[in-house]
Amino acid sequence: MRGVLAVLGLLGFGAQGEEAVWEIGPRSLAPPAAASAALREAVAQTPTPALAEWASVQPRTAEEWRALGASFAGAPDLDAMASAAGVSIEADTIADVAVYRVMPAAGAKPPHEEHIFLYVHGGAYVFGGGPAAVSEAVVISAMAGIPSVAIDYRMPPDHPFPAAVDDTEAVYRQLLETREPSTIAIGGTSAGGGLTLAAVHRFKAVGLPVPGALYLGTPWADLTDASDSLHTNEGIDRILVTYDGMLASAAKLYAGEAEPTHALISPVYGDFTGFPPTYLVTGTRDMLLSDTARVHRKLRVAGVVADLNVYEGLSHAEYAFLVGSPEYQQTYGELAQFLATHLR
Amino acid sequence: MRGVLAVLGLLGFGAQGEEAVWEIGPRSLAPPAAASAALREAVAQTPTPALAEWASVQPRTAEEWRALGASFAGAPDLDAMASAAGVSIEADTIADVAVYRVMPAAGAKPPHEEHIFLYVHGGAYVFGGGPAAVSEAVVISAMAGIPSVAIDYRMPPDHPFPAAVDDTEAVYRQLLETREPSTIAIGGTSAGGGLTLAAVHRFKAVGLPVPGALYLGTPWADLTDASDSLHTNEGIDRILVTYDGMLASAAKLYAGEAEPTHALISPVYGDFTGFPPTYLVTGTRDMLLSDTARVHRKLRVAGVVADLNVYEGLSHAEYAFLVGSPEYQQTYGELAQFLATHLR
Helix, strand or coil: CHHHHHHCCCCCCCCCCCCCCEEECCEEECCCCCCCHHHHHHHHCCCCCCHHHHHCCCCCCHHHHHHHHHCCCCCCCHHHHHHHHCEEEEEEEECCEEEEEEEECCCCCCCCCCCEEEEECCCCCCCCCHHHHHHHHHHHHHHHCCCEEEECCCCCCCCCCCHHHHHHHHHHHHHCCCCCHHHEEEEEECHHHHHHHHHHHHHHHHCCCCCCEEEEECCCCCCCCCCCHHHHCCCCCCCCCCCCCHHHHHHHHHHCCCCCCCCCCCHHHCCCCCCCCEEEEEECCCCCHHHHHHHHHHHHHCCCCEEEEEECCCCCCHHHHCCCCHHHHHHHHHHHHHHHHHCC | CHHHHHHCCCCCCCCCCCCCCEEECCEEECCCCCCCHHHHHHHHCCCCCCHHHHHCCCCCCHHHHHHHHHCCCCCCCHHHHHHHHCEEEEEEEECCEEEEEEEECCCCCCCCCCCEEEEECCCCCCCCCHHHHHHHHHHHHHHHCCCEEEECCCCCCCCCCCHHHHHHHHHHHHHCCCCCHHHEEEEEECHHHHHHHHHHHHHHHHCCCCCCEEEEECCCCCCCCCCCHHHHCCCCCCCCCCCCCHHHHHHHHHHCCCCCCCCCCCHHHCCCCCCCCEEEEEECCCCCHHHHHHHHHHHHHCCCCEEEEEECCCCCCHHHHCCCCHHHHHHHHHHHHHHHHHCC
């Protein structure tokens, strides 16, 4: 082994004792040759991510946040979405929290007759509310044959932490009035994955039973900028592009007066003992690769069943965007298998 | 979702129709803040990897390869290693192939009384032979309480592909004379992980039963330079540093006259149907992150039990080098659990 070790470059180095910051030179990067054709083509059609431009997006006031949100494309057409996916979508409230109920048109598929997927959307804790809050839940309900409830939780600028966690707890508590925790899965992508983890930390703290399974799509589990892939994949993740700018600003806005290392804000810092079986997805170009891998390690060290899946060349949450791609089919197809295995 | 999608940058782009090669600018990279203290400190004490210097290592003749090998640190002291780990190490031959037999000093630990770990070493298919071939097997035997046989397979420059696969098959075939395949695990790190996969492809092709479990430590599963992390983590993986240079040269040397996409040379291109339960390890800075993730995906799509683990901030195979670190303890501790679960 020592021979190998030497050739691999571990020996003979030694800038002892100080934190070495590396200066990494410029490079050319081709599209990921071994990704699916759909992903490779999508990357090939994307110009080099404009790092400085993305880093300059730093809303500071409630008005600036609202203006940024208003600049995005409009809300999805729920009727068209429901019809295309073969589900029904209904706006409702549970425990005074706005939700959308999703039901497969053919009804729940075995073994999910008595199961439910509690979905929490992504969008950096600031965006993705309203009708957009149900989009990924529609995919999950359609592919797994499971009814969903998508929570349109309160968000900044009006409602920073802990409003999102409070709303998720309120809906979960209400569901527990009529069903066993083992019949409920909770999950979401990005901030939705982080909120899923924060909610389970909260359930444990207030003495609620944990649900039967979790889905963490590239969870934003650390809002403190400590994850290495935020930096190694900066400018390489074509979705998030850089932490500086919108993400850093959103982290600050969401935390409000609270410490960003609080386990209900950056749930990777919590205790994962007693968590339910958890399915995780990320990609090699994902700026939240580290968040996802770190959560997976914490779960495994705590003895939890945790299933990590990493897609070649995939940026943040692209499995959700590349509808019908192999990355999309595998992510939701295997989530369906996971739910069928672990919900009771 | 569309609102989120827009802010995330997927819309409004469109350099249609040509392969966009991105020019990624220079950056500063701090040590991975959320890695273990042991790993963070090791990275902090490493100067910026010398990319150009590593890329210039391109042996071309048998003499140059031998000179490179001879320049490395000497062979390990097997007596000292055995004594420190609490195992015995014995040189032997099986089916005319040189091997080392490793036995825990206290004997095999339940449930491994009748089990064996068949170990194939790493070193880019050119290095790591002789006494070095047993090093990681010693760790596995000690931590899992399982007897090992480490194969000192033939290598280039004298013996290119398929000698390594032939030797592994010969030893496995001999073991099958006296034991059930379900009692045998096979595995290794880097080229050892790739050779493990190639061997199982070979077993299937010649009608041998597959073993009971596999260990793939950051397997070199694609020798064609197609994996994205070879490029995204170039200069960031402090162990491999760059594909240009020694790795590209070793790939060419090992393949010899054969096509590098041959499934026994680049096993990711093979058919994974019927593979046994497989445990995989890599890191976020690993240049073989993509090789590992791609193999994991292929296994899962083929319906194989496959357990992927990704360590924060870890370069290629560092779990093996950082003896006693959390990365080392978790990698081999969880491998021990995996073997106890899946060997019969």
